[in-house]
Structure formats: structure tokens, C-alpha cells
Amino acid sequence: MSDYADPATSSLRLSDAERAQAVKRLDDARLAGRLDGAEYAKRAAQARNAVVRGDLAPLFTDLPSEPSESSRHEPWKPPARNSRALGGAVGATIMALVPFVALALFFLVGWAGGWGWSWVFFLLVPIAGIIIYGPGADERGRS
Structure with missing residues (x-):
């Protein structure tokens, strides 16, 4: 995700997908313990109402630019089974x-x-x- 505070793009209008992506990033910060529920709700509402990219910049100034490894959720995969049977x-x-x-x-x-x-x-x-x-x-x- 590109930086919202970039002066060259801060006046560009946001798409619905970009707003949803910003809310997802805030949710990742909440799951990582960087935001409490009230702060997340406040920032998520502001992200949903943002018009240009610069409106999102204040929401992420105190958060890391990319989500940490611990906040990334990978789906659980069962361990690989190698059948020893002839014919599997x-x-x-x-x-x-x-x-x-x-x-x-x-x-x-x-x-x-x-x-x-x-x-x-x-x-x-x-x-x-x-x-x-x-x-x-x-x-x-x-x-």
C-alpha cells in the first residue's frame, strides 16, 4: 500500500476499494493490539468518509507503514500426508x-x-x- 502522506498523490480522490483497504489496514492494527476498539471505530469511520488520499494520512501517522508479520493471518493448512501404501x-x-x-x-x-x-x-x-x-x-x- 502506498503512503497516504505523499504530497504528489495526496489530492487524488479515493476509490471504494482504497477506502476498504484502509479500513482493513486499521483492522490489522487493531488485531495486532496497536489500536483499541474505540480508536479503531473512530478511525474506521473517518476512513470510510475520506474523499482524497490526504484525508487518510492522519489516520496512519502513528502506525507502522506495513502490517507486522504477527498481524498477517495465513489460513491453516493441514500437514502433508505421504501415504506409505502402494497406490497411495x-x-x-x-x-x-x-x-x-x-x-x-x-x-x-x-x-x-x-x-x-x-x-x-x-x-x-x-x-x-x-x-x-x-x-x-x-x-x-x-x-
Whole structure:
């Protein structure tokens, strides 16, 4: 944001966007603790009623020219997740579904043909885990 006290531009008329930008800058100063609520309200009203750039200069004489680093608000970003699963999120989803598939096959084969060997389908869980998360998973997680 350019300086409002610049004599070369102090007589230029303000746009609505410039007024809004000035109020935003005052709000940043309030959030940083440089202005209290009453002082902010007074200055924000004056900024909204300003006609030329020079009208805004007295509002910022005791404030830093740019907002400090602590008053800048950046949106929160979740930490990056590197899936170690083969196939990334698809592989992880498949691994989450394998126990349900094994359970369904256990009951289907058990009721249809006998329970003697239907337990074998539960071996799908560790086999899928070895394939999806097995050797090389550390290298996949780093890339």
C-alpha cells in the first residue's frame, strides 16, 4: 500500500476499494493490539468518509507503514500426508476394505460348503498388508 502522506498523490480522490483497504489496514492494527476498539471505530469511520488520499494520512501517522508479520493471518493448512501404501490413498482404501471382504467370504463359503476351510479367507488380511505396505513402503513414503 502506498503512503497516504505523499504530497504528489495526496489530492487524488479515493476509490471504494482504497477506502476498504484502509479500513482493513486499521483492522490489522487493531488485531495486532496497536489500536483499541474505540480508536479503531473512530478511525474506521473517518476512513470510510475520506474523499482524497490526504484525508487518510492522519489516520496512519502513528502506525507502522506495513502490517507486522504477527498481524498477517495465513489460513491453516493441514500437514502433508505421504501415504506409505502402494497406490497411495487407493491402496489404503483397499487395505481398509480387505477385512470386510474376508469376513463376507468366510460366511458365504461357510454356509455354502462348510466351515472347515472358510477360515482361510482371513489370510487375505495379512497378505494384502504385505503387498500394500510391505517392502519398499519406506521409499514410497519419502517420495
